Amino acid sequence: xxxxxxxxxxxxxxxxxxxxxxxxxxxxxxxxxxxxxxxxxxxxxxxxxxxxxxxxxxxxxxxxxxxxxxxxxxxxxxxxxxxxxxxxxxxxxxxxxxxxxxxxxxxxxxxxxxxxxxxxxxxxxxxxxxxxxxxxxxxxxxxxxxxxxxxxxxxxxxxxxxxxxxxxxxxxxxxxxxxxxxxxxxxxxxxxxxxxxxxxxxxxxxxxxxxxxxxxxxxxxxxxxxxxxxxxxxxxxxxxxxxxxxxxxxxxx
Amino acid sequence: xxxxxxxxxxxxxxxxxxxxxxxxxxxxxxxxxxxxxxxxxxxxxxxxxxxxxxxxxxxxxxxxxxxxxxxxxxxxxxxxxxxxxxxxxxxxxxxxxxxxxxxxxxxxxxxxxxxxxxxxxxxxxxxxxxxxxxxxxxxxxxxxxxxxxxxxxxxxxxxxxxxxxxxxxxxxxxxxxxxxxxxxxxxxxxxxxxxxxxxxxxxxxxxxxxxxxxxxxxxxxxxxxxxxxxxxxxxxxxxxxxxxxxxxxxxxxxxxxxxxxxxxxxxxxxxxxxxxxxxxxxxxxxxxxxxxxxxxxxxxxxxxxxxxxxxxxxxxxxxxxxxxxxxxxxxxxxxxxxxxxxxxxxxxxxxxxxxxxxxxxxxxxxxxxxxxxxxxxxxxxxxxxxxxxxxxxxxxxxxxxxxxxx
Ligand SMILES: Nc1ncnc2c1ncn2[C@@H]1O[C@H](COP(=O)(O)OP(=O)(O)O)[C@@H](O)[C@H]1O
Ligand SMILES: [Mg+2]
Numbered sequence: 001x002x003x004x005x006x007x008x009x010x011x012x013x014x015x016x017x018x019x020x021x022x023x024x025x026x027x028x029x030x031x032x033x034x035x036x037x038x039x040x041x042x043x044x045x046x047x048x049x050x051x052x053x054x055x056x057x058x059x060x061x062x063x064x065x066x067x068x069x070x071x072x073x074x075x076x077x078x079x080x081x082x083x084x085x086x087x088x089x090x091x092x093x094x095x096x097x098x099x100x101x102x103x104x105x106x107x108x109x110x111x112x113x114x115x116x117x118x119x120x121x122x123x124x125x126x127x128x129x130x131x132x133x134x135x136x137x138x139x140x141x142x143x144x145x146x147x148x149x150x151x152x153x154x155x156x157x158x159x160x161x162x163x164x165x166x167x168x169x170x171x172x173x174x175x176x177x178x179x180x181x182x183x184x185x186x187x188x189x190x191x192x193x194x195x196x197x198x199x200x201x202x203x204x205x206x207x208x209x210x211x212x213x214x215x216x217x218x219x220x221x222x223x224x225x226x227x228x229x230x231x232x233x234x235x236x237x238x239x240x241x242x243x244x245x246x247x248x249x250x251x252x253x
Numbered sequence: 254x255x256x257x258x259x260x261x262x263x264x265x266x267x268x269x270x271x272x273x274x275x276x277x278x279x280x281x282x283x284x285x286x287x288x289x290x291x292x293x294x295x296x297x298x299x300x301x302x303x304x305x306x307x308x309x310x311x312x313x314x315x316x317x318x319x320x321x322x323x324x325x326x327x328x329x330x331x332x333x334x335x336x337x338x339x340x341x342x343x344x345x346x347x348x349x350x351x352x353x354x355x356x357x358x359x360x361x362x363x364x365x366x367x368x369x370x371x372x373x374x375x376x377x378x379x380x381x382x383x384x385x386x387x388x389x390x391x392x393x394x395x396x397x398x399x400x401x402x403x404x405x406x407x408x409x410x411x412x413x414x415x416x417x418x419x420x421x422x423x424x425x426x427x428x429x430x431x432x433x434x435x436x437x438x439x440x441x442x443x444x445x446x447x448x449x450x451x452x453x454x455x456x457x458x459x460x461x462x463x464x465x466x467x468x469x470x471x472x473x474x475x476x477x478x479x480x481x482x483x484x485x486x487x488x489x490x491x492x493x494x495x496x497x498x499x500x501x502x503x504x505x506x507x508x509x510x511x512x513x514x515x516x517x518x519x520x521x522x523x524x525x526x527x528x529x530x531x532x533x534x535x536x537x538x539x540x541x542x543x544x545x546x547x548x549x550x551x552x553x554x555x556x557x558x559x560x561x562x563x564x565x566x567x568x569x570x571x572x573x574x575x576x577x578x579x580x581x582x583x584x585x586x587x588x589x590x591x592x593x594x595x596x597x598x599x600x601x602x603x604x605x606x607x608x609x610x611x612x613x614x615x616x617x618x619x620x621x622x623x624x625x626x627x628x629x630x631x632x633x634x635x636x637x638x639x640x641x642x643x644x645x646x647x648x649x650x651x652x653x654x655x656x657x658x659x
Contacts, residue, residue, distance in 0.1 A: 050611050072614040082615055088608040091571075092630030101626070102616045131630075148616060 001026045001156055001194045002047070006058035009039075009046045009219075016042045018219040019058070024156070027191035029182050031205065031227055032198045034216035035239050040198045041085055043216070044158045047196075048082050049075050062156065081154030083145035085161045085198075089133040095144050096128035102152035117150045121177065138165025146177055157181060159197045163204035175207020184209055205231045215243055256354065259363050263373035266364035273552075274494025274523050277465050279371050282406025282437040288327040294320050301401065301430060307657075308426025308459040309650045310397040316642070317424075319382075321396035325405045326377035337388030337419075339381065340396075343410050346381035353381070356412055360443040360471035360500070368467045372408045372441045379409030379440070384419035384450070391640045393422040393455075400429040400436045400464075411442040415450035415478075422643055423452065427466075428459040435463035435491075442470040446478035448503065453481040453639055455647055457654070460490035462518060468495040476503035476532070481638040482510045483647060487654040489518040489549075496554060498527040501535035501561070512541040513632050513651070515658055516549035516579075525554025525584070530564035530594075537566045542632050545572070545579035556586040559594040568598035573605065573631050625659045 002024040009017035016039045024030050034040050046053040047060060049072045060067055067075050081102075096110045099118075103111065110128060118128060121143045133141060142162050149157060162178065163171050178184075183191040199205065205227065213230035215223040222243040223230070233242040270276050291297060294312045297305065305312050305322075314320050318335035321328070321342075328342040339346075347353055363373050380396045400407055415421045429436060438460075446452050452472075460466060472480045480499055499508035510526035528537030539555040557566035572581035585598040605627050613623035632655065636647055 048615055050615075051607075071620070072611065073617055073619050076615060076617040084612065084615070088606060088612050090609050090612070090627060090630055092633035093626060097626070097630075098616060101613065101618060104617060152616065 001063060003061045004047070004058070007046070007055065007060065008057035009042060010054045010056050011042060011052060015056070016219050017046065020219065020221055022214070022221060024194050024196060026194055027183070027188060028211045029184065029195040029197065029208070031210045031213040032196060032216055033200075033202065033213065033230065033234050033239065036200065038216045039219040040216055041160055044082055044160055044196070044198065047158065048072055048080065076154070079155035080158070081149050081152045081156070082158040083142070083149055083160060083162060085164070087133050087141060087145060089131060091131055091134070093132050094129050095132045095147070098132050098148050099128070099151045102148045114147075114151055118147055121147050121173070123147055139167060139170045142166050142174060143170070146174060149181065150177070155193055157193065157195045159195065161198050161200055163199055163201060171203055172207055175204050178204070179208045182208070202231050202235055215239060217243055259358055259373060262364045263370040266370035267367060267374070269364065269367050269370065271366040271368060271467070271494065273496065274467065275492060275521070277437060277467065279367065279406060279437065281404070283404050284326045284377060285402045285405045288324045288329050291322070291330045294322060294330055297322070301399070304399065304428040304430055304459065305397060305426065307654070308397060308428040309424050309455065309457040310395050310426040316392060317395045318390050318392040319394040321380045321394075322399060323378055323380070323397070323407070323409065324399050325402050326407060328378050335390055335392065337385040338390050338394065339383040340394055341381055343379040343381045343412055346412070353412065356414065356443060356445060358443070360445070360473050361441060361469055365469065368439045369441055369469050372410050372439050372469075375408055376410050377408050379411040381412050382421065382423060383414040384416060384421040386416040387418050389420035391420065391422065393424045393643050395424045395426070397426045397428065398438065398440065400433055400438065403433050404435060405433070406437040406439070408439045409441070411440065413442065413452060414445045415447060415452045417447045418449040419447070420451045422640060423454045425454065425456045426459060427456070429461045429464055431461070433461065433463060436465075438464065438466045440468045442468065444470070444472040444480060446472060446474040446480050446506075448475045449477045451479040453483070453643070455483040455639070455643070456485070457650060458484070458486040458488070458493075460486075460488050462489045462491060464490040466490060466493040466495075468497070470495065470497035472497070472499040472508065474499060474501050474503060474506035474508060477505050478503055478507070479638070480508045482526070483636055484510070484512040485651055485654060486513070486522070487515045487658050489516070489520045492521040494523040496525045496527060498529065499537065500529045501532050501537060501564075503532045504534055506532045506535045508537045509638060510539045511634050511636060513634060514541070514543045514551065514553070515632070516543070516545045516551050517658065518547050518549060520549040522550070523552040523554070525556065527556040527558070528566060529558045529560065530566055531560045532564070533562045535561050535564045539568045539570070540634055541570045542634060543570075543572045543581055544575060544628065544631070545581045546575035548576070548578045550580040552582045552584065554584045554586070555598070556588070557596055558588045558590070559596050560590045562591060562593050565595045566597070568600070570598070570600045571631070572602035573628070574602065575605070628659065629655060
């Protein structure tokens with residue numbers, strides 16, 4: 001579904017992503033670990049095509065389409081979506097409005113189905129009427145982002161740290177709904193969606209099964225492998241050590 | 254004050270320039286010809302119907318307790334459908350009520366500037382609205398000041414009185430026909446909110462690029478009285494300067510001003526609201542949203558003066574710049590004359606944050622669509638204090654005016 005090849009990205013004149021290659025097939029969920037500042041968010045923003053992220057080299061194809069020159073909204077129309085790590089607040093634009101926008105509806109009234117979805121995320125009607133992200137707590141931001149994605153229902157979904165700043169109870173809730181969004185409850189051959197989940201802490205991994213995990217260091221994929229193995233290594237040994245271990249393993253193969 | 258004395262003071266102020274706004278040569282504008290009266294608002298020529306609708310006026314008079322239409326310098330329609338409500342031209346009202354002279358130039362000095370002076374010396378009607386004591390007229394009264402001829406100088410004096418414990422809701426639309434290249438509107442409005450009474454005043458200005466506009470408004474609010482003003486301006490004009498003032502003289506008197514201004518083209522606007530909190534426990538809130546695009550220039554003022562014990566005032570002014578050649582100047586002022594006061598203000602002027610556009614694009618909107626959603630959000634002020642039907646209607650009028658500019 002998504003093919004990234006030799007990608008080099010510059011932000012404000014600084015090279016952040018460096019020769020990165022990554023393939024995600026339909027039905028797959030990948031996890032991306034990495035220390036703060038290594039370029040995880042930059043990668044997602046680049047896939048989404050936000051203007052500050054300048055591709056200097058390499059290519060991205062999505063569903064077989066070269067998307068490098070497409071504006072963000074065209075990429076979204078092709079079927080990608082993202083939950084933001086730090087979404088901006090917009091005065092006078094309610095969460096309910098955002099949900100309608102994500103659904104491609106022009107109405108002001110919120111769809112009954114969406115209200116049902118909101119309930120599952122413990123989002124009340126009052127909350128739908130609040131200006132989006134204004135004074136939201138960490139957990140509320142995540143749940144609001146996921147509600148918008150549920151409404152949008154993209155084929156390829158990127159989650160930027162859905163588990164940071166969220167209490168344990170909500171991580172479980174978010175994990176369950178993410179699994180559902182990504183067809184994790186279906187048999188592998190029936191899975192139509194694909195996803196890329198960024199996690200710094202790895203805590204979401206307890207509630208969602210991934211197909212592959214990567215560790216990113218200084219703008220490169222330094223190591224890839226089985227999610228269980230990588231998660232365990234990252235948790236126990238930290239990022240640098242995990243990468244060292246990965247390369248040792250590669251060396252002996 | 255005797256009429257003779259008022260006239261004398263007006264004469265002396267005939268050349269007195271206004272404190273704010275560029276000076277207008279009043280003598281370039283004329284009274285024009287008289288227009289025939291109408292039997293119903295619907296009789297207005299079709300070409301003008303849209304103008305009325307665009308300024309919130311319902312030509313069918315449906316859901317209105319009364320309707321008033323002044324075309325250029327002639328009052329062509331005035332009718333009341335509700336007991337306890339009076340609506341007529343101010344000229345008529347002065348003939349009918351001898352006591353009305355006690356309200357003339359009581360809220361605004363006749364010699365404030367050349368514009369107030371000119372309205373006294375060369376007045377062409379205006380409306381008089383009054384709700385009788387205890388009468389709650391929840392269905393709005395509509396009044397329209399309409400300019401259809403070139404070079405007209407429309408100089409109205411409006412007087413609105415809500416007697417004790419009464420309630421009055423007014424929709425005023427000011428509009429101008431396409432045929433007018435240049436015209437002047439001078440509007441003096443004096444509002445009197447008696448003990449326990451309430452006035453809501455929703456004004457839509459639907460001007461055109463050749464219009465020069467100088468409203469002069471003031472409100473006197475007695476004990477437990479409430480005055481709420483909603484002002485919407487979304488069309489270009491040549492210049493507008495106004496600074497309506499609410500005097501909360503009574504105990505617990507309350508005033509709210511909400512203004513939404515969108516200035517395109519070469520529009521020059523200097524607008525503001527002022528509240529003078531004299532009564533014990535009186536309260537005021539001034540909320541404004543101003544958007545400047547193209548080469549428009551906006552000065553957004555607000556001023557709360559606290560003089561009464563435990564008075565409370567809040568200002569929230571936001572400006573949004575959509576072009577590098579536009580200008581927004583936000584000037585909030587607070588003046589405390591006692592220690593037991595609670596006065597505060599928030600003011601901000603900025604441009605649309607790139608991040609917000611990107612966020613909306615990530616939900617599937619194009620850049621233009623995202624911009625328009627952000628602008629709508631920016632202008633979205635929850636209008637409080639109106640009866641539900643009127644609130645809904647005001648929202649609709651607002652959406653409609655927004656639709657036209659976006
Ligand atoms: N808009 C930006 N302007 C300047 N530098 C940026 C910007 N966005 C990200 N960076 C820099 O790029 C690097 C990677 O950031 P980011 O992708 O947010 O990392 P992560 O998500 O892995 O924590 C950091 O050094 C950060 O300071
Ligand atoms: Mg990040």
